[in-house]
């Protein structure tokens with residue numbers, strides 16, 4: 001499970017709802033319905049304007065970056081995000097995923113447009129204290145903070161473990177523009193059951209660089225677990 005609808009008290013995700021739609025202005029908030037978007041607007045407006053301005057800047061410098069990133073996330077991101085948060089944050093800091101967040105940096109590369117999952121190469125993955133979030137998001141932390149609190153509350157209410165924060169930095173191949181995206185990830189008991197991988201950083205690199213089909217891999221893993229037990 002990964003992305004949540006940003007609507008107040010809504011717990012629809014990109015798995016339970018057919019498809020979440022992006023806020024057209026900031027391209028950061030996701031909604032399952034117009035109603036959720038409308039109810040979220042009063043608390044979203046300020047962030048949306050700031051984020052919208054950042055996007056306009058990125059679009060001016062590198063028009064294709066946002067589109068490329070969105071397609072990459074769609075084809076690759078959801079399962080990968082949960083996996084690296086479980087492996088990195090929970091493996092290293094079993095009780096500290098609320099005080100730490102993770103940054104995944106990727107760089108655009110030459111690719112076949114029909115294979116959006118190959119659009120980015122791995123650059124770096126790192127773990128930071130929450131107090132560094134402010135530097136990274138340039139002050140736009142209020143909304144991320146409240147979205148995290150909400151994700152956490154709802155995750156618990158639905159019997160899950162909690163929420164972790166992943167920030168994705170996607171840089172254009174020309175290195176003129178970088179998109180920064182905060183992605184709250186819901187940690188479920190099922191996610192935690194996956195085997196911990198000590199070499200998760202290397203694996204993340206391979207998964208991104210080789211554009212490994214994560215959905216198929218998880219199904220394969222699940223099948224394997226059944227076979228072993």
Ligand SMILES: [Zn+2]
Nearest residue numbers: 005007010036
């Ligand atoms: Zn919703």
Ligand SMILES: [Zn+2]
Nearest residue numbers: 023025026048
């Ligand atoms: Zn918005």
